[in-house]
Amino acid sequence: MKKGLLLVGTASIIAAGGFVGTTVHAASTKQVTAVGSTALQPLAAQVAEEFSNRNSGVTVNVQGGGSGAGLSQVGKGNVTIGNSDIFAEQKDGINAKKLKDHKVAVVGITPVVNADVKVANLSMDQLRDIFTGKITNWQEVGGQDQKISVINRAQGSGTRFTFEQEVLDGKTAKTSQEQDDNGAVQKIVSTTPGAISYLAFSYTSGSQAKNLKPVSIDKVHPTEKNVQKNKWSIWAYEHMYTTKKTDKNTTKYIKFMKSNAMKSTVKKLGYIPMSDMQVKKNADGDVTKK
Structure with missing residues (x-):
């Protein structure tokens, strides 16, 4: 110093x-x-x-x-x-x-779920249907019989804009709990059984992220290499x-x-x-x- x-x-x-x-x-x-x-x-x-x-x-x-x-x-x-x-x-x-x-x-952006959710992969259609309210139970996508708790980012969030642009295809997200920042989402998903949201890659590792897990889409993993080639399409400058x-x-x-x-x-x-x-x-x- x-x-x-x-x-x-x-x-x-x-x-x-x-x-x-x-x-x-x-x-x-x-x-x-x-x-x-x-x-x-x-x-x-x-x-x-x-x-x-x-x-x-x-x-x-x-x-x-x-x-x-x-x-x-x-x-x-x-x-x-x-x-x-x-x-x-x-x-x-x-x-x-x-x-x-x-x-x-x-920055890559990935859907994340609470660690207790027994789902590791979703199709893009399934992910879209969860965030638009068509799918409401994890059992509908191969998981346990548990209600899905959707956590969204607040309006004005660039992370939300990117996620909706790449995933929702112009459809409107269901009304759900909204949080102002990645850190709040990280904490809530980690402590809420059945929760799903999305986070920047930078919030998916470390001690504060130990009770959440990223979800693959159409069997493509959310990795830096996949972002570099646009194989993983949810990313932003x-x-x-x-x-x-x-x-x-x-x-x-x-x-x-x-x-x-x-x-x-x-x-x-x-x-x-x-x-x-x-x-x-x-x-x-x-x-x-x-």
Whole structure:
């Protein structure tokens, strides 16, 4: 740690915006504030800590709140970075032409169930029917006689947008319990018998995920290699949006996030480096080879 730099990793609530996140504190008023995607939050926070270790006097504040909030806040000039799992063009009310897109990684998204559910694979049709309310008992898809408890993400979530785009095929999800972030979903699915939801890959490992399990779709496993080839189609870019002109510390932080030095950190936390992708996706959801 550099002399004169104090790092404090804390779970903090910013009263004005209601965002929950990790703040890296430093000794001066130089500050970068990133708000939005909770799928990107673990990576953004880890890189923030490493960046601050190398840049004495700079504060990097990483908060959640969802992709919609991130895009809205950066668009209004309230924060320096809006973290998002979706393209700005995909969010109503956002003037994408005023923002600059920095794609920093790729995140896979997978359906997950409570560990007691005796189902390891679903067809895409079965998964769609569960989330639209046509299938309500695990017995209907080869599991035990147990009610299915559907946990969804709240409106404005980029993870939800991606899941619905790839799975629901334009159909409306059934009314169910909704949670604001990946961490809350992880906890509830882990502790609720019969529960199903979906999470970024980065939330499917570690001690807090020990009571949940990812589900394959049409016998395709949710792995990084399958995402890289689009064999697993439920994935999204992790975007860091800024205004067209931004300050030097924000620019340096994003550049550091995308650097080769952070590639191992990206992989360790369950994300896929941009350079590892064999395909690319546009705002319309079209996928082509790189």
